[in-house]
Amino acid sequence: MNQGMRLTGRAALLAASALASVVVLGPIIWALSTSLKSDNHIFAVPPRLIPDEPTLMHFQRLVAEGVQWSFLNSAFYTVVSVAFAVAVGGTAGYALVRYPVPAKRALLVLFMGVMSIPSYALLLPTQVIFVRLGIFDTRLALPILYAAHVIPFAVWMTRAHFATVPRELEQAALVDGYSRFEAVWKVIIPGARPALIAAAAFGFLYAWNDYITATTMVESPDLRTLPVALIFFQGFHGRDWGALMAGVVIATLPPIVLFLVYRRYLIGGFSEGSVKG
Amino acid sequence: MTPAAVRASRQPDDIPQDAILQGEIQGMNVHSQDIASRAVGQSARSVRFVDVAKRFGSVAAVADVNLTIAPGQFVTLLGPSGCGKSTTLSMIAGLELPSQGHIYIGDRDVTTVPPADRDIAMVFQSYALYPHLTIFENIAFPLRAKRRRTTETEVTRKVTDAARMLGLDKLLARFPREISGGQRQRVALGRAMVRTPTIYLLDEPLSNLDQQLRVQMRSELKDLHQRLGATMLYVTHDQGEAMTLSDIIAVMSAGRIEQVGAPRELYDRPANLFVARFLGEPGMNILNGDIGDGRLRGQGVAIALPPTVKAGPGGLCAGIRPEDLVLCPIPEAELTGVVRTVEFLGSRCLMRADIGDTLVTAFLPAEVTTQPGETVGLKASYPGRTRWFDVASGLAVGH
Numbered sequence: 041m042n043q044g045m046r047l048t049g050r051a052a053l054l055a056a057s058a059l060a061s062v063v064v065l066g067p068i069i070w071a072l073s074t075s076l077k078s079d080n081h082i083f084a085v086p087p088r089l090i091p092d093e094p095t096l097m098h099f100q101r102l103v104a105e106g107v108q109w110s111f112l113n114s115a116f117y118t119v120v121s122v123a124f125a126v127a128v129g130g131t132a133g134y135a136l137v138r139y140p141v142p143a144k145r146a147l148l149v150l151f152m153g154v155m156s157i158p159s160y161a162l163l164l165p166t167q168v169i170f171v172r173l174g175i176f177d178t179r180l181a182l183p184i185l186y187a188a189h190v191i192p193f194a195v196w197m198t199r200a201h202f203a204t205v206p207r208e209l210e211q212a213a214l215v216d217g218y219s220r221f222e223a224v225w226k227v228i229i230p231g232a233r234p235a236l237i238a239a240a241a242f243g244f245l246y247a248w249n250d251y252i253t254a255t256t257m258v259e260s261p262d263l264r265t266l267p268v269a270l271i272f273f274q275g276f277h278g279r280d281w282g283a284l285m286a287g288v289v290i291a292t293l294p295p296i297v298l299f300l301v302y303r304r305y306l307i308g309g310f311s312e313g314s315v316k317g
Numbered sequence: 318m319t320p321a322a323v324r325a326s327r328q329p330d331d332i333p334q335d336a337i338l339q340g341e342i343q344g345m346n347v348h349s350q351d352i353a354s355r356a357v358g359q360s361a362r363s364v365r366f367v368d369v370a371k372r373f374g375s376v377a378a379v380a381d382v383n384l385t386i387a388p389g390q391f392v393t394l395l396g397p398s399g400c401g402k403s404t405t406l407s408m409i410a411g412l413e414l415p416s417q418g419h420i421y422i423g424d425r426d427v428t429t430v431p432p433a434d435r436d437i438a439m440v441f442q443s444y445a446l447y448p449h450l451t452i453f454e455n456i457a458f459p460l461r462a463k464r465r466r467t468t469e470t471e472v473t474r475k476v477t478d479a480a481r482m483l484g485l486d487k488l489l490a491r492f493p494r495e496i497s498g499g500q501r502q503r504v505a506l507g508r509a510m511v512r513t514p515t516i517y518l519l520d521e522p523l524s525n526l527d528q529q530l531r532v533q534m535r536s537e538l539k540d541l542h543q544r545l546g547a548t549m550l551y552v553t554h555d556q557g558e559a560m561t562l563s564d565i566i567a568v569m570s571a572g573r574i575e576q577v578g579a580p581r582e583l584y585d586r587p588a589n590l591f592v593a594r595f596l597g598e599p600g601m602n603i604l605n606g607d608i609g610d611g612r613l614r615g616q617g618v619a620i621a622l623p624p625t626v627k628a629g630p631g632g633l634c635a636g637i638r639p640e641d642l643v644l645c646p647i648p649e650a651e652l653t654g655v656v657r658t659v660e661f662l663g664s665r666c667l668m669r670a671d672i673g674d675t676l677v678t679a680f681l682p683a684e685v686t687t688q689p690g691e692t693v694g695l696k697a698s699y700p701g702r703t704r705w706f707d708v709a710s711g712l713a714v715g716h
Contacts, residue, residue: 208445211412214432215439215518216508217462230449 068292075099075286082281098286102273105283109262110269111290114248116179117265121186122243126236128187129194134224136195137202138210148199151192159189163256170257181257182265186250190243197242201235202228237305245295266291361388361548362423362436362515364409369418371404371572378404380572382418386550386565391542393551395559396569397595402552405569406518409550410439422516433464435516438509442521444501446493446508453489456480456507465512479507499530506538510545517549523558535561556596560584568592586704590711593636593704599667601636601704602677604652608633616673617653623700623715631709639667641702642679642695644687650694652677656687670695 069089074082076094102108136144166185170176175184205228213223229236254265264272270287273280299306364386371379379401386392394402407413408420411432419428427435438459446455456476460467467475480486483503488496493504502522509517522538523531539562542549553559559566560580567577568591575595576588587593593601606615608628613620613635620635622628647653654672659681666681670693679695687693697703705714 206443206445208441208443209447211407211410211432212439212441212445212447212508213458214412215410215435215437216459217433217464217512219431219433222463227447 071285071288071292074281075289077282079282098280098282099290101280101283102286102290105273107266107269107273107287107290110264110266113262113264114266115294117182117186118244118247121183121190121247122240124183125187125190125194125243126240129191129239130198130232130236132191132195133198133200134202134228136199138207148196151195155192155196160252163252167256176257177259177263179263182247182250182254185253185257186243186247189246190239193242194239197239198232198235201232205231234305237302241298241302241306244298248291248295361546363388363421364516364548364550365421366405367419367421369405369408369415369420371401371408371413372416377572379408379415382574384567384574384577386548388548389546390564391539391549391551391562392565392567393553393559393563394567394569395553395556396575398554400569401572402554402569403520406439406520406550406552409435409516410437410518411435433462436514437516437518438512438514439518440502440505440509440520440522442524444493444505444522444525446501446504448493450492451489452480452485452491452493452496452504455493455504456485456489456511459508459512475511476507479511482510483507498526499534502526502534506541510541513545513547515547517545517547519549519551521553522551524553524555531558538562556598568595570595586713587636588713590634590636590706593706593713597638599639599678601638602642602675602679603706604635604637604672604675604677605632605708606634618651618672619653620651620697620703621700622705623703626705626715629707629709629714631707633714634706634708636704636706637697637702639678640680641698642677642681643698644681644685645694645696647692647694649696651696653692653694656689656691656693658689659685659687668693 073089073091075098076096077084077091078093078095078097081088081091081093135141136148141147167176170181175181209227209231210220210223213227214220218226249267250265251267251271254268255271258264258268261272266287270284270291273287274284364384366382366384369379369382370377382405394405396402404413408415409422411427411430415428419426421427422435422437447458450458453476456479457472459465460472460475476489477486480489483506485500485503485507488500488504493501496504502525505522519538523534526534535558542562551559551562563580565577566580566583568575568583570591576583576592578586583592584596587596587601590603594603604613604615604618604620606613606618606620608614608622611622613622613633618635622633626633642652652670652672654670654677657669657671657676659669660667661683663683665683666685668679668681668685668687670677670679672695677695681687706712707714
């Protein structure tokens with residue numbers, strides 16, 4: 041290949057990457073820009089990406105409406121369900137590798153099968169069950185359902201990782217004077233971080249972004265999640281685009297921050313799960 | 318004092334005297350007093366297996382093992398892969414529980430004691446270094462176990478001591494993936510040494526190293542054993558390692574101990590056909606035939622039976638080591654056959670010849686001019702070198 045062709049190839053690659061970035065980042069950047077514009081600037085022609093007079097009025101408006109409580113609700117449901125799902129799923133994934141669990145294959149197929157059922161198909165029956173159990177419209181409803189959704193994924197993800205860990209590592213720790221639990225905690229868990237974080241990230245995104253389950257299982261305004269609150273907000277206030285975009289920014293921030301913090305593990309964890317799983 | 322401290326402070330006089338003085342192993346008297354006496358003053362412990370068996374489902378991995386290892390001995394479990402030697406080691410470590418029988422360390426029955434409470438150290442074939450810890454932390458890991466309550470200054474001192482002894486001083490800040498195989502092997506040894514255990518268990522520790530390094534580490538291990546005076550149990554399928562390192566070798570096959578003894582004893586007086594064929598490179602030539610006229614007679618075989626050997630109903634076969642065969646004129650020959658190959662090895666030649674339908678190997682002087690296709694006569698260099706085995710039981714009956 042000659043110099044010119046290589047340059048053309050480079051340029052094409054660059055252009056494609058730029059286009060992909062615009063498609064992915066464009067809406068987010070536009071939302072951020074809109075959330076900082078005052079109402080009369082939002083539909084200004086020609087549109088401006090950098091607001092002339094940036095304002096936090098929309099954010100203040102959200103706070104006045106109490107949206108921060110929905111943010112905290114979402115955070116609570118997400119953290120509780122993810123922590124629970126990763127702990128339970130990781131333990132199960134470990135047990136399925138290390139212990140002689142009866143009907144191991146059948147269990148794994150069951151987990152896989154459950155993952156393939158569209159969760160919306162289960163929504164109404166689950167609601168009926170929850171009403172009967174008295175869990176409907178309580179703080180427990182969403183963590184339980186989110187955890188239930190994430191656990192099978194966490195089991196598969198961590199199982200795939202634990203299967204690659206040589207048994208001798210734990211045995212060495214046992215001989216070195218540690219209990220089984222300490223051996224797992226000090227030797228196996230540190231190595232399992234990418235898999236655990238990948239499972240947690242999947243759970244986090246699912247629970248944080250969920251709308252349908254949240255509207256079906258919870259009615260009280262003070263139990264609402266952030267996505268539900270934002271849709272309600274839109275319904276009440278019609279075309280208050282500034283405030284809505286401010287809500288979008290708030291809702292998008294946590295996943296982005298988490299991804300930036302853990303991106304090393306996430307990319308590693310996903311590729312590990314896919315290659316070695 | 319904690320139980321561990323009490324145990325550590327005990328003097329060797331709590332080791333059963335019979336274990337030291339007799340070294341009784343499966344009824345064979347092993348001369349181990351000199352080896353045991355070397356361990357006096359150390360905290361070395363004896364290991365005793367009583368009727369130990371291990372089954373995985375319906376498969377018997379280890380059957381009927383009775384074995385006593387005197388304090389301070391270097392004992393090797395030698396056998397082909399799948400013979401149960403690693404399982405035996407795992408049972409001493411407590412990583413596998415025996416299906417039956419008892420295991421004693423010193424005079425304490427440890428059959429069901431968790432690995433952490435056995436005061437043993439183990440070096441794994443894969444080294445099993447902790448990938449997320451530095452070399453320093455890997456070696457320090459056993460000291461950081463709660464039950465040991467080692468102070469930080471002591472940890473540093475012990476780790477640097479062990480590292481210096483093994484030439485790892487400059488690698489302490491690195492991670493296992495950043496060092497070579499031989500260095501990893503040393504780290505695994507360091508991790509075992511750092512807490513001065515009473516018994517070392519070594520599971521094929523050299524098998525992942527290249528030939529040159531293996532020979533070097535072999536002598537380092539031997540040296541280490543002499544310096545530490547600890548009881549060491551070594552598992553390998555490499556008879557060269559077993560021969561050079563061990564005070565005592567236990568040859569295993571199909572879950573059973575075939576023979577226990579000093580390397581020379583096993584080599585010179587194999588107790589059965591398995592040991593005869595397994596030890597030696599190549600193994601002992603086994604020659605079959607019928608007994609008649611005070612001789613073992615077969616195709617190309619005519620070996621006089623010594624007066625001490627009596628044939629059982631199943632018949633006898635003769636075993637001769639390749640290095641004990643010499644060329645001779647055909648009328649005097651015990652074995653007559655056609656040469657298949659002659660390999661020049663430098664100091665000597667390895668000849669293969671078809672004696673009837675048995676392929677016999679013989680080490681001959683380097684200067685022999687024998688050619689493939691030639692008919693040759695062979696005999697034992699002197700009659701006492703021929704071992705006799707009962708065909709039916711496979712057991713040695715004399716020499």
